[in-house]
Amino acid sequence: MVEKVLVAVIDFKDRSAWSAADMAGEMQELVRACGGDPVTVVYCPADPPTPATLIHKGKVEEISGLVRDQSIQMVVFSEELKGHHQRNLEEAFLVKTLDRTTLILDIFARRAKSQEGKLQVELAQLEYRLPRLAGNYEQLSRQGGGIGTLGPGETKLESDRRRIEQRIDRLRKELQDVTRVREVKRKRREGRYVPLVSLVGYTNAGKSTLLNALTGADQLTRNGLFTTLDSVARQCLLPNRQKVVFSDTVGFMHALPHRLIEAFKATLEEVRSADLLLHVIDVSNPHYHKFKLSVDEVLGQLDCLDKPTVLVFNKIDLLHDPADLEALRARSGNTVLVSASERMNLEGLLEKVELQLADLIVTVDVVLPATRMDLVSLAYAQGDVVLEEYLPEGIHLQAHVPRHLAGRLSPVATGSGATVE
Ligand SMILES: Nc1nc2c(ncn2[C@@H]2O[C@H](COP(=O)(O)OP(=O)(O)OP(=O)(O)O)[C@@H](O)[C@H]2O)c(=O)[nH]1
Ligand SMILES: [Mg+2]
Structure with missing residues (x-):
């Protein structure tokens, strides 16, 4: 059953890069990626500050009315909710009320395939929920599945803080073991040194499509957010017959929950140990400048900003105005224009990779x-x-x-x- 979702966007006056409309668009995509149907968006001014419910009384009433009239099953907020916000809002709306972070964690829980990925996401979910436990949400969320209830949410664990803490401890230990195994594998690979080229970029930029085009891999690609979660690496030969490994990994997003990046640091080890980064950018998206800055921010958190990087402007097949292409071509720095899905200018990209690796x-x-x-x-x-x-x-x-x-x-x-x- 597709849940009908109301998206509440907190409209800060001083939003510089991300407008409220941008946030609304992104939130709708996130809801879709969870399998929900974002039927309505409500903009809520952040001022005056309202400690009990985050949004002021008039907006609470407006949303309650819409929930009733449109048979909305869930409300999601574009900002993180504190435990008491969530509690009070759920009491007013009488439906499950979540925030952006929970939504992102939920998508990751749905997508995680590897044992390590699953452990990391569960840990991040529990750590996020622990201080928010006392809400009605536990009762509501157990009423038959749906968004935000996947994974640990469905179990009785949620009502018992101590047991959650024990579970968190156990998860941490299990993760240490899995991470150790991964470390050993990585060291072994480093022993047989082949340069590692890591594809990074905003979610949906076309990284997996590019990996497939370059190496003949069969990574799942899809229009939607966070399709890839576990890293995949493929070895191949460059035209100059040099061996390289290309690796694809989880896409980034602006304001990714901090604990998610922490949780994924081991998975992102591929990025940290890369010799070269290909920063894939979907230039058909009007927001691509902002996306690039967000990716740079995450790379900064991973201490990867000073790695040799090629900016790969992808999806140029969707640019219909020659002036746009010209503007991209005129960009200085290490850039290349491609279309991964149409296999346009992959040779140009490989040449760039060869050139960058030549030094190695x-x-x-x-x-x-x-x-x-x-x-x-x-x-x-x-x-x-x-x-x-x-x-x-x-x-x-x-x-x-x-x-x-x-x-x-x-x-x-x-x-x-x-x-x-
Ligand atoms: N028109 C066009 N579409 C593309 C191109 N490259 C990728 N796509 C499409 O963009 C969507 C996302 O592609 P993916 O390769 O899954 O993107 P990703 O960066 O791996 O995304 P995540 O795994 O979510 O981070 C898919 O629908 C692709 O078919 C391109 O060059 N041109
Ligand atoms: Mg992908």
């Missing part, structure tokens, strides 16, 4: 002792071997390899002809 890759021409087949195997695993020949004095190897491997090859190289460029 060097050409070696060395003669190794015959006993060091292990190094030859490494060169095959991590790089591109151009020549391997057996000479009386050892193994002659010409290859394009990561700089750090070259550093291991040159000290053991024999003969005066050993060079590393």
Whole structure:
């Protein structure tokens, strides 16, 4: 059953980047991503401040009326609600009343696939709910499923703070174990160094579509928010035959709940350990400038702002005004224009990637002792071997390899002809 949802947007006078209408559009998308139907939007002035209900009495009455008249089943607010706000508002509306953060957590709970992802989302949900426990929401939310009740919400746990705290402790421990396993895997991969190129960007920018186009992967793509949650990595060969790994991960959004980013730091490790970031931007969206700033903000929280980055302007097939394209082309910096779904200018993008990684890759021409087949195997695993020949004095190897491997090859190289460029 699709729930009928009323969206209440708090209209701050000093909204600089995000207007109330922007917020309303985004909130409607979030409701849809939860499987709800956003039937009505109500704008509520933030002034004067109303401690008990956040919005003033007139608005509470207006919303109560709409809920009754339109058989609304849920009200969602564009700002975080405190426990007592939620309690008082639910008493007035007599339907489940949630906020943007709960909605986002709910979407993540629906999408999480990996064990780690599920644990992270459940932890974030419980931590968010704990201080808000005493609402009517527990009773309301147990009345037959729906948005905001997925995961831990359906269990009796919710009424028992101590048991929730115990569950949080257990989740933290389980997560530590899972994270340790992931760490070991990552270290193992670093041992076989192949440059990692990480796709980042606002949700719905086209990251998964681009990963599929570049690597032949079959990541789910969809028009909607937060389609991808778990990171996926695919190895492939660049046109210059260099091996790279492309990884796709969760999309970002403006004002993502802080604890969600905390929860996802392990998943976002792919981004933090990347050699190069491709920041995918949907230029067909009129808000793309703001989206870029929001993504930069999250990258800042992950300490990734100074990583080499290519700005990938995606969905150029949807730009019909040549002036728009020209304006994008004129942008300075490391940019490239593509259409992932129409496979436009993927070569241009790959060239950029090659160029950026060139610094990480060097050409070696060395003669190794015959006993060091292990190094030859490494060169095959991590790089591109151009020549391997057996000479009386050892193994002659010409290859394009990561700089750090070259550093291991040159000290053991024999003969005066050993060079590393
Ligand atoms: N017209 C057009 N549509 C595109 C292009 N690239 C992606 N799309 C569409 O944009 C929507 C979102 O694409 P995804 O690849 O799922 O986006 P994403 O960035 O992975 O999104 P999340 O996983 O939610 O963060 C889908 O409907 C795609 O078909 C493009 O170049 N042109
Ligand atoms: Mg995706």
